Amino acid sequence: MTKERIPLRPIDTTPPLRNLDRICDMESGRLSGKVFWDDEIYQQELEKIFARCWLFVAHESQLPNAGDYLTTSMGEDEVLVVRQKDRSIRVMLNACPHRGNKVCFSEAGNARGFICNYHGWSFGADGGRLMGMHESKCYEESGFDKSQHGLRQARVDSYKGLVFATFSDEAPSLEEYLGPMTWYLDVVLDMDGEGSEFFGGCIRSTIECNWKVAAENFVGDILHGGWTHDSAARAMLGSAVANVSDMPESYSVNWNGHGYEFGTDVVGNAATLGEKNINKYLHTIRPRVAEHLGEFRSKLIGAISSATIFPNFSYLPGQNTVRIWQPRGPHKIELYTWTIVNKSAPEEIKDMWRKGCMMTFSPTGVFEMDDGENWEYCTKTSRGLVTRYQDLYVGLGMHTRIDDSELPGNVFRGQINECNSRAFYQRWKDLLEAPTWADVPDRNGRMR
Amino acid sequence: MAACADGGGDVMAESNLMQGNERMAVLDERARKAEAFLLREARLLDDERWDDWLAILSPDIHYWMPGIENRRREDRLGTYSEKHMAYFDDRLRDIERRVARFRQPSAWAENPPTRNVHLISNIEVFEGECSGELLVYSCFMNLRSRGLDEQHQLVGRRVDVLRWEDGRLRLLRRKVLIPNAMLLCKNINTFL
CATH class of the missing domain: 2.102.10.10 (Rieske [2Fe-2S] iron-sulphur domain)
Known part of the structure; x- marks a missing residue:
């Protein structure tokens, strides 16, 4: 009886933009503010990134x-x-x-x-x-x-509770899309084998910045942490943030434009919540995490770190904030923020995270206040025509790739490193230039 | 009455904030003092007189501004709830940390300063739940300007419990409700 559905009208595709090399050259780590400003580029992003990616x-x-x-x-x-x-x-x-x-x-x-x-x-x-x-x-x-x-x-x-969707029939499977990043996602989604949950609803706000500025901040920019957030660190910890570059062991890893920068300090991010019981909780469950995920990943559960899953999903282990940067034109985002906690955590610990997450990374968070300000002006200065073509340097950490690392993904030495930003923008450019998914080049193993 | 002795429960429960029309309106000298309290508080915030502002907060303060959710009328969760994320869900320690950030020379986003105006109106004063307390309703409009062209406005309602402590009124509890389910600006870098 049921007739076959009339096929859905295909989404019109427009020819890819040309000359993107001029404004995004990740071989030499040079970018220009035009990528944050032009409406023509933004319309291409909606079509070639947001209508195609997971x-x-x-x-x-x-x-x-x-x-x-x-x-x-x-x-x-x-x-x-x-x-x-x-x-x-x-x-x-x-x-x-x-x-x-x-x-x-x-x-x-x-x-x-x-x-x-x-x-x-x-x-x-x-x-x-x-x-x-x-x-x-x-x-x-x-x-x-x-x-x-x-x-x-x-x-x-979905992957361990995170639900993804795409309107593209030709996109690779989610498993292929995320690749080895799932190994790192487990640190937040599944640290003790009992899974995680969102706790306490959602806070929504708006920032007048380009979505990439925010996504890139989380993909691999811990450099800003010690400087931008000095005031918040002093308020919450009573002292300045230690120099991240002095930390003994840290990495940046990326895959297909996703990125995660992390130290191995166990509770560096978590400590900014200013709740001793949260640190205590993480130290208490760490042996269980080591059993479940191994010793190495047990050192990451609340460490100084941040991550973005391309294009616009980001999180901070330790502060346990999870967010999505919803594009609203080239110069505006809507920010949806959630708190993620271990399902097995005691109720009062979950509640501490709910409050701590808002106290640090939210529109009233003492850390995020200084981010929003920076991101808006990283976007707005590009209103100037000359400024829009000024070179922006994204070259920090060239030649730091660790070719023989046992860690999954493309692994780089040190978390103060712009390799993840370069991988993010390279993926962005590759998607904009590719007429179909099949044309998107595989850069893994080749980025510097 | 035990709740009164220690300054109220852990959260600003609705039961502690009975509808004003079920309570006794306060129309005497105390009402004028409550009004003067709120107007002075607004001026202290506008002038960034942090020490003076902290001094009018009770050590037992609960300062709460829940996130607003856009839900259907029949949804029992309602527009906001205690267990959900809040812009402020603060005790004195948390408020002092926020003030500590404002005071850092490295609070880059506060220099040049944000210029604030807090307008307070619709003040109604009622007898509080406990003796020595007043239940005070008010509305606020907060206008902030930064740089040359940035301007953000927040408008909302507040429900306060003021308490006489050592002969002076102090803010014991505050609930701030804005109508916005999405904040239409990047932050709230002030108190409301």
């Missing part, structure tokens, strides 16, 4: 029960993320296929389905098929086929 949409713990939903966005596309009766999670456009109105206006909740406010087009929790509408008999009389209409569905996959 994007973070939710943590499974946010949707414990069938019918639980939340709304978020993938690039600028608004989507619904819904837990199904069969426990799977579906991701679909939050836009009615009749006149395009939003079908869900709340940020989260539980529902059996979604009904558009405009003409009553209604969809079940799976969103896939139109159930009915206001004055449905008029549609029936005209031979309308409801089964041809539903909320456009995305591909969905």
Whole structure:
């Protein structure tokens, strides 16, 4: 009885931009502010990055029960993320296929389905098929086929609780997309074998900066930590941050534009929360982590570190903040912030993290206040035409690659190193230049 | 009454903040003192007189500004909840840390300074839950300007519990509610 669906209208593709070498040359570590400013570049990013890559949409713990939903966005596309009766999670456009109105206006909740406010087009929790509408008999009389209409569905996959989605049919699998970064993600998502959860809802704010400025900050810029955040460190720790370059063992690793810079100091990030019990907790569970993940990774659970999964999902181990930088034009982002905790952690420890995360990295966080200011002006100065073409130096740490490292991914010596930034921008450029996924070059093992 | 003796429970529970119309309005001298307290506080914040501002906070203060969530009316979680993330969920120690950052020469984002105006209005004063306490409702508008062209406005409601301590009013509890489910600026680098 069910007829085959009329194929979805393909997303128009535009020819890739030319001459990107001029403004993004990662061989020599040179970038220009034009990449943060131009609307033409931004439109290409929506098409060639945000409509193609795997994007973070939710943590499974946010949707414990069938019918639980939340709304978020993938690039600028608004989507619904819904837990199904069969426990799977579906991701679909939050836009009615009749006149395009939003079908869900709340940020989260539980529902059996979604009904558009405009003409009553209604969809079940799976969103896939139109159930009915206001004055449905008029549609029936005209031979309308409801089964041809539903909320456009995305591909969905997850890794240890993190749910990702993509609207690209040709994107590689999530496993391939994340590659060896999952080995490092485990440090936060699965440190004791009992998994993790988001705790305490979501805080949303806006920053007038380009999304890449924020994503790059987390992909591999600990250099700014000791300088930008001096005031916050003194307020929270009572003294300046130690020079990260004096730390005995630290690395930067990257893969396909994802990056993680980290020390092996166990609790350096966590200490900034100014809660002794959090440090104590991490030291207490560390032997269990060592059993589960090995001695090396047990040294990373709250260490000085940061990470970005390309393009716009970032987190800080230790502070346990997880965030997504939602692009809103070339000069603005919406920042969604969550707190991630071990499922097995005592309730009062989870609550300490909820508060500590906000106290450090949030719009009222003593650390983040100085970030927002920097990021806005890294973007805004590019309003100047001459400034826009000024060389920005991203060359720190050239030739620090460790070719024989036993660690997964592309491994570099030291966390004060711009190798991850270079890998991030190289991936950005490769995606913008590639007409299809098949044309995206594999740079792993080749970046300096 | 035990809760009164130690300055209230751990959180600013709704039960401690009964609707004003169920309570006795305070219309005497104490109301004028409460109003003067709030207006002076606004001036202290605008002038960055941190020591003077800290001095009007009770050592038992709970300063709470929950994040606002955009949920449907029938959702029992409501617009905000105690267990969710909050812009401020502070005890005195936390507030002092925030002030300590403002005072660092390396608080780069505060030099040149952010210029603040706190407008306070809609003040209503009621008898508090415990003797020696006042329940005070107010609205605020905070306008901040930085650099040449940056301007951010926050408007909201506050519910305060003021308590007489050593003959002076002090801020024991504050709940700050803004209407915004997404903050339309990069930070809140002031107190509200």
